[in-house]
Amino acid sequence: xxxxxxxxxxxxxxxxxxxxxxxxxxxxxxxxxxxxxxxxxxxxxxxxxxxxxxxxxxxxxxxxxxxxxxxxxxxxxxxxxxxxxxxxxxxxxxxxxxxxxxxxxxxxxxxxxxxxxxxxxxxxxxxxxxxxxxxxxxxxxxxxxxxxxxxxxxxxxxxxxxxxxxxxxxxxxxxxxxxxxxxxxxxxxxxxxxxxxxxxxxxxxxxxxxxxxxxxxxxxxxxxxxxxxxxxxxxxxxxxxxxxxxxxxxxxxxxxxxxxxxxxxxxxxxxxxxxxxxxxxxxxxxxxxxxxxxxxxxxxxxxxxxxxxxxxxxxxxxx
Numbered sequence: 100x101x102x103x104x105x106x107x108x109x110x111x112x113x114x115x116x117x118x119x120x121x122x123x124x125x126x127x128x129x130x131x132x133x134x135x136x137x138x139x140x141x142x143x144x145x146x147x148x149x150x151x152x153x154x155x156x157x158x159x160x161x162x163x164x165x166x167x168x169x170x171x172x173x174x175x176x177x178x179x180x181x182x183x184x185x186x187x188x189x190x191x192x193x194x195x196x197x198x199x200x201x202x203x204x205x206x207x208x209x210x211x212x213x214x215x216x217x218x219x220x221x222x223x224x225x226x227x228x229x230x231x232x233x234x235x236x237x238x239x240x241x242x243x244x245x246x247x248x249x250x251x252x253x254x255x256x257x258x259x260x261x262x263x264x265x266x267x268x269x270x271x272x273x274x275x276x277x278x279x280x281x282x283x284x285x286x287x288x289x290x291x292x293x294x295x296x297x298x299x300x301x302x303x304x305x306x307x308x309x310x311x312x313x314x315x316x317x318x319x320x321x322x323x324x325x326x327x328x329x330x331x332x333x334x335x336x337x338x339x340x341x342x343x344x345x346x347x348x349x350x351x352x353x354x355x356x357x358x359x360x361x362x363x364x365x366x367x368x369x370x371x372x373x374x375x376x377x378x379x380x381x382x383x384x385x386x387x388x389x390x391x392x393x394x395x396x397x398x399x400x401x402x403x404x405x406x407x408x409x410x411x412x413x414x415x416x417x418x
Contacts, residue, residue, distance in 0.1 A: 130263050
């Protein structure tokens, strides 16, 4: 049991660190080749924090733990809104001003609805996986096209630009890119092995492990990025990181078990957990819409979100 806990924690720490190095190297490499900051920000930087979810989902699917992969995708979205955003808002009110972000939130809700349609019959097949990936690239392509076509002074563009490393020699950028690519799958495998061992020891299902320990662990990059954003007064970046990650998880990450190991899905994932994802994602949009002209999330919103997270996690373990 202690070995399983150790390998899970070792995998988690390495996974988070290697994801950071991968994003650092890839973003620096892209900047050195002259790619526009908004393009780098909306792809490598904005989506890079979801690399842990992607590699864990792929590894779990390959190992036959499909429900763990699905639980990771759904649980990460729940954790992003309730735990990550809740903790972030407690540090200070967040104002949403970016037009790009205001387009991303309806996209996130639409993507969540599409995923729910595919999950409702209790199965995921390869065709549905390919459709999820296709929707993902269409939406990201639209955001990039719109951002590059409309050269308005979007606060998110300026904040993303500040996050891209500068003056990094190309060989160094390539080195960190390779290090990340090597360690990400290796650490994801450690984490899945440890989680499986813990699940067997405590008689927990793969789905519950994916929704709890793994989901929270793989969401740590989002927590770090969001807290850093709010401390630097980059509100749009703080919440944009969460919205972008949720969009990536519900489309690209959820597509991996469908593509790698298609088949039946735990009934709890298609009912209880999917509706929790839908509810928390909708709540995020509603909170912003009802926050007045300032579009501001306040600390009391964070308290409500954190209470929701605790109640949901408690319900999972009690069930």
